[in-house]
Amino acid sequence: MKQLLFLFFAVVVTTGYAQVLPPPQPIVLEPLVVQVSINKVTNLVFHHRIMSVEVGSQEITASQVNDTALALQSSTRSFPETNLSVYAGDGRLYSFILIYADSPAHTSFLISWKDTTAFTELEEAEPLTEAAVQQTSADALAASHFLSRHSSDEFGVSLTLKSLYVRSTLFFFVFNLENETGVDYDVLRWHFSIRDKKRGKRTAVQEVDLTPVYLSKDAYHAGFRSNHLLVVALPKFTVPRKKYCLISLLEKDGGRNLQLRLRNNTLIKARQL
Structure with a gap:
């Protein structure tokens, strides 16, 4: 009888520990670092229509050239590191870190979802005829x-x-x-x-x-x-x-x-x- 009780409590304790799960970990978005200058325009070209743009600093001008292209330029010769968020028509959030550079190493970027972490992805649906x-x-x-x-x-x-x-x-x-x-x-x-x-x-x-x-x-x-x-x-x-x-x-x-x-x-x- 004692052996049966011991086995019962062992199963209960083991089961209880098995159900203890670690707390969910947040998904961290890894932004793409982009250099911005006062003398040059930095261009970001997306595969999908730009739906919304948010810039973390008033010293950065983000001008939409067309449905899929964004032009960035600084209004001052230097600014503290800031960020840029672009919400596109594919249902993804594209995140960028903006830093100042007098002479940016690159001024044109073709952005795909592999370049920066997507916040959300929509299931692909067959287009209607x-x-x-x-x-x-x-x-x-x-x-x-x-x-x-x-x-x-x-x-x-x-x-x-x-x-x-x-x-x-x-x-x-x-x-x-x-x-x-x-x-x-x-x-x-x-x-x-x-x-x-x-x-x-x-x-x-x-x-x-x-x-x-x-x-x-x-x-x-x-x-x-x-x-x-x-x-x-x-x-x-x-x-x-x-x-x-x-x-x-x-x-x-x-x-x-x-x-x-x-x-x-x-x-x-x-x-x-």
């Missing part, structure tokens, strides 16, 4: 409309976000475009962008354009006293902190321009189709 995009747009129109708080009205014309769906790599925005006036409403341009909530001196990057991959045929016209639903498809994205997504609708030869502002708390409500 053109036919699949059109079919998904039709499905989004027929599906339930669960959003209504985001609306813009100007002189009898209104734009309301009714629902947001996601499939594969695309967002499908369902809007209601209503014209309560006796004058037709013709759209010059749809414009989607990510903007800073507050403009500051820390970086020259204030706005990133988003390009739709699909718009309904009736997205550019609302006849007098009409009301209809339409779909706009965009590459899937989220909005960094202190930024928002601006949706602008500009009237052709008119002033009835509409604007909607969306933040992450709306984007994350997107439903799968």
